[in-house]
Structures are given as structure tokens and as C-alpha cells.
Amino acid sequence: MFKRQRKAPRSVTVEHAPDEALSVPALSEPAVESGPAVGAEPAVEPVVVAAVAEVVAAAEQATSLLRLKGWRGGLLLHLDADAPWDDVLAALYDKLDAVRDFWAGATCTLDLGMRAGCPDGLGLLPAQLEERYGLTVVAVAAAHPEVREAIGVAGLEALAELEPAVVRSEPEVPSPPVPKYVKGTVRSGQVLEADGHLIIMGDVNAGAELRAGGDIMVFGTLRGMAHAGAAGERGAVIVALNLRPTQLRIADLIARAPDGGQPPLSKHPERAEVRGQEIHILSM
Amino acid sequence: MATGRVIVVTSGKGGVGKTTTTANLGMALATMGEKVALIDADIGLRNLDLILGLENRIVYDIVDVVEKRCKLRQALIKDKRMPNLVLLPAAQTRDKSAVTPEQMKELIADLQSDGFGFILIDCPAGIEQGFRNATAGATEAVIVTNPEVSAVRDADRIVGLLEAAELRNPSLIVNRLRPHLVKNETMMSVEDVQEILNIKLLGIVPDDEAIINSSNRGEPVSLHEAAKSGQAYRNIARRLRGEDVPFLQFDEGGLMGRLRRFLTGVR
Numbered sequence: 001m002f003k004r005q006r007k008a009p010r011s012v013t014v015e016h017a018p019d020e021a022l023s024v025p026a027l028s029e030p031a032v033e034s035g036p037a038v039g040a041e042p043a044v045e046p047v048v049v050a051a052v053a054e055v056v057a058a059a060e061q062a063t064s065l066l067r068l069k070g071w072r073g074g075l076l077l078h079l080d081a082d083a084p085w086d087d088v089l090a091a092l093y094d095k096l097d098a099v100r101d102f103w104a105g106a107t108c109t110l111d112l113g114m115r116a117g118c119p120d121g122l123g124l125l126p127a128q129l130e131e132r133y134g135l136t137v138v139a140v141a142a143a144h145p146e147v148r149e150a151i152g153v154a155g156l157e158a159l160a161e162l163e164p165a166v167v168r169s170e171p172e173v174p175s176p177p178v179p180k181y182v183k184g185t186v187r188s189g190q191v192l193e194a195d196g197h198l199i200i201m202g203d204v205n206a207g208a209e210l211r212a213g214g215d216i217m218v219f220g221t222l223r224g225m226a227h228a229g230a231a232g233e234r235g236a237v238i239v240a241l242n243l244r245p246t247q248l249r250i251a252d253l254i255a256r257a258p259d260g261g262q263p264p265l266s267k268h269p270e271r272a273e274v275r276g277q278e279i280h281i282l283s284m
Numbered sequence: 285m286a287t288g289r290v291i292v293v294t295s296g297k298g299g300v301g302k303t304t305t306t307a308n309l310g311m312a313l314a315t316m317g318e319k320v321a322l323i324d325a326d327i328g329l330r331n332l333d334l335i336l337g338l339e340n341r342i343v344y345d346i347v348d349v350v351e352k353r354c355k356l357r358q359a360l361i362k363d364k365r366m367p368n369l370v371l372l373p374a375a376q377t378r379d380k381s382a383v384t385p386e387q388m389k390e391l392i393a394d395l396q397s398d399g400f401g402f403i404l405i406d407c408p409a410g411i412e413q414g415f416r417n418a419t420a421g422a423t424e425a426v427i428v429t430n431p432e433v434s435a436v437r438d439a440d441r442i443v444g445l446l447e448a449a450e451l452r453n454p455s456l457i458v459n460r461l462r463p464h465l466v467k468n469e470t471m472m473s474v475e476d477v478q479e480i481l482n483i484k485l486l487g488i489v490p491d492d493e494a495i496i497n498s499s500n501r502g503e504p505v506s507l508h509e510a511a512k513s514g515q516a517y518r519n520i521a522r523r524l525r526g527e528d529v530p531f532l533q534f535d536e537g538g539l540m541g542r543l544r545r546f547l548t549g550v551r
Binding site: 034190191206254257259 | 341342343
């Protein structure tokens, strides 16, 4: 049976804060990127990504010798293939010096593009970036084989070209399944399923079933059966404005409504989550 | 070989009280010590779990069993009052085509080999696939009807269909009888119904407000000693077990009824 807890102690609430801070995008338009979610581990801290975006914008305006992009969870430095190598290097240092401490711990890929001939000091560049900025070069892309050979000697991954699709993209964060948004009453016998989160704007009647890989949110009365974390995610939660379910399931756990009628309606929305080996219901 | 009796509760017409009858007979038989299994064959419109107050315990259903997602034993819900009563619930999210008559027969054979003495099948309204599924594995039929022309007409059709399906000698339960309406001749009497259907009468259940309440609370009325309808269901269960139980006499209750009977000399 459900364990209803009138009011969670403050410390408990804080402890469970991450669960409450659900990242759910705008309801009317489920977005592709829904922020950090289950299983998605951004390789770059979100804060850094934002800052990089600013720097990138500035860099693109400042010069055509050099372009910065986010790529593979790190930086992609496009170094102009036609300009003199020294000018390109100067522009690079100039740009990196602007926020010198910012780069520490980041990784980058150098893109030499169509540059012919191996420029002097290319072999030393990774070491210099590491030393001056703490920026680790993990790969170098170059169209010409002799350039790639030189890099191979330096012990770096050498790419003939960057995959066009990847070059255009923002930092690669594996996107969680798009949340499913449904407006209206879910009636007896109807089943709604979602790989990710499931959001219902309306009531879910007894005999209806909701199944989601992630969380379930019902902006209405939940009278039917809801199964969150259906693929085994015990961290999933079920939230409803009025929680009156026949049965709740989270991952492999099942809880049923008490016999002899439901307790009086809560004045607040309620959240069901797993604590230990049981599904508990908390007032929000 | 298995000897459990397999009885389908059917009517043709909807709303005459098949599900209530199934729940109450099952409960009454269980209280008499029988090992009883109830099958809700009304896939897509399941109700029997509600009447028994077992809805919140459903994890697997009949479709899960026939599609082999679970074992039969896992889908059987033990009643919260009577451990010797189990329910095999219908699926709510599917339709009648999810089960075939052959699968029903297999399922019933499995229940029989598990030692259930009575297997009652709650048949859906209608004469389509749901009816064919529900009657497939049955060896006996109980027809529920109300004392009104449309219900009796449909019951007659069902008797014919059962005969065609080799289910002979069905017995009759006249449900929702209102004695005072029969008395002033605005309602068909049990005799009127029998004259048309001409099958063995198994029982008469009076229209009773207690049934409304008990259905809503998931407490079959046959558990209530005081209710007249509960007494009627218990009597029917005893007759099913082979006892000879006289039919209830429905007199007008209350002081006015007794006074009228006294004055008019009618018993």
C-alpha cells in the first residue's frame, strides 16, 4: 500500500532536491534538448558550454583566421588553411590569451583543413597549448597526408577530414527521448506509452494505463494505473495534482490503493517515489 | 480427469446483472467451502474486479496469460476475504478478439487441473465473439434475465444459441424482481418468464437497494446476512451444489404490507 507522508521533513526535501528539479521543457512544444536527464552525461559542464558559445561568437566576428566551435565535448579550432602559419598562430594565441584561465582542463581538436605542407612548429603546438592554457589537443584534422604524418609522429589522432554533420553541430550531448505531451482525458482502456517522460494535461481515469521510461506528470487527477521508470529506472517519479491511483508502479515495484477507499484529497500536488524498497507518496 | 464444473453466466442483453450474479454466486460458493475460480470474459469492459473490490490488485490479466506473458497462477487474484476464491480478470486495454475459444478451453482445463470445483465465467453481453469465447469451455449455462420483454426475448435467443453450441439444459435466474409490481400486474411474473423460456428455474433475486451499495463498495451482497438479495444468491449457490432449497417468498415487508395482508387475507 502507499505510504503517505503528510509533510516531508526539511532535510529530506533537500536530500531529494535533484528529483524535484525536473527539467521539463515547454509543455506545448516538447524540445529535443531537455537538459541533463537520466543517462545523459554531458562531457562538458553546461556552464562551460554557455561560455564557449560567447567566446565563439566573439571569435567569429574578430577574425577569419581562426574559428572556434564546440565539438566532441571539447573545442574545435579551425585554423585558416591559406593564411601564413605565423599569422594564424598569432590570432590563435591572441584569442586564447583573452580569457587565459578559461581553457584549463578542456580538450580540443585542431583543424588544419586544406593546408599544404607541414608548418614549422606544428609538432610543438600541442605541448605549448597544454603548457600555456592547460588545453589538451586530442586530435588534428588535415586533408594532406604529409601533415597527418607529422601529427602521427607527435602521437595524436589524425583525421583526414571532419564529418560535416559533426562540424556543424553543437557540443554532442546524447539527447534523451523527447517527452510526450498529451492534452485531454485518458479514459478507461486507453494506454499511453512514452520512452522518456510522459506529461498529461488532463485526467487519467480508472482503467487507463500510463507507461513511461522516465517520469510521469499528470496535471489533473490520476485515477488509473501509472508505471514510471518502466525500463527499470527506480529514480523515476510520478506526480499528479490529485493522486488517486488504482495502482502505481515505479520500475519493478508495485503499490496499490488502500482497500476501503482513498484517504481525503491532499490540498497539494503529490509525488510518488521509491524509498528503499517501497513506493512512498509525498505532498509537494 | 478434472471434474470441476464450468458454468457460464450469460444473458444476451446487457445490464441484467450477469456480473453481479457471477460475483455473488462465486462468493457464496466460496463461503460454503468450494474452491472457486471466476473468469471475467468481458475483455475491454471489465467489471467483475470492481464488484469484488479487487481492481487495485490486478497486475496480469487473461490476455497476458493466453499471450504467455505470465503464468496462469500469477494472474489469478486471490480474494481478500475468501482465500478459496480467485479471479482471473479481463484485460481492459484489449478487445474480444484477443482471446480465441481454443485458448479459453485450454485455460479452463488448466484451472480444472488446479483443483477448482467451480469455474464461473462472466459472459459479456451480445452474441458475438465474446459470447463464443465465454461459452467455449463451459459445460453448463446459467441464464440471467429480468422480468421484462426485451431481456426475456434476448434470453430466448441465447437459449437457442446455447443449444446450437451443445450446451443443453441451461437454468434460469430471474433477477431484479419487484414483487409489488408483479402483484399489481405491471411487471412480468416469474411464471410469465418461465412460460416463454421454458427452462429450469434456478432462482429468483429481488430488486434490492443493498445491491447498489454493495456493488459500489466492492462487497458482494451475498456476504450480508440481512439482505434479501444476498439470501437469494446463497440459496442459488446451494441449489448449484445440488441441495433442494425452496424458493423465497417475496411478501411486502413493513407494517403496511403486513396490515394489508392481514386485511385482505392474502398470505
